[in-house]
Amino acid sequence: MLKQLSRLPGEGCRHWQGGRCLCEEHRNPGLDQGNVCAVIDRLGRAFDDFALRADNLGLPDAQAKALWQARFPALLAKEGNCQDYLPGDTTSFPDCAHIAGDLCLLALPPCPGRCRRFLTRHGA
Numbered sequence: 001m002l003k004q005l006s007r008l009p010g011e012g013c014r015h016w017q018g019g020r021c022l023c024e025e026h027r028n029p030g031l032d033q034g035n036v037c038a039v040i041d042r043l044g045r046a047f048d049d050f051a052l053r054a055d056n057l058g059l060p061d062a063q064a065k066a067l068w069q070a071r072f073p074a075l076l077a078k079e080g081n082c083q084d085y086l087p088g089d090t091t092s093f094p095d096c097a098h099i100a101g102d103l104c105l106l107a108l109p110p111c112p113g114r115c116r117r118f119l120t121r122h123g124a
Helices: 023-027 038-057 061-079
Strands: none
16 A cells, blocks of 8 residues: 655745745845735835935925825725735734735745755754
């Protein structure tokens, strides 16, 4: 009787996070912009556009800050939605369980288990 072999889980690998493989991201950080959280990307671009306009208008920092703080709630309501949002256990924005820094874990490939690129978190 033949039994099917199954891979050991990838947990404990320095490339593993939330069931996803970050190996390629670790090799070339930021190379694939498709891995960036879409919400963080949209809000970041909106802030960059705002900061450029405020700078072009010569607004003092305090005034620009007050304007941004006044506009941010409406912008967040418009741009801050994601169909895959899952509340995390942090107090940092956007507190999504699928976030690793500014990366969306769902954009990364699922971890196949222990593979040839498996490296322990402690470098052993």
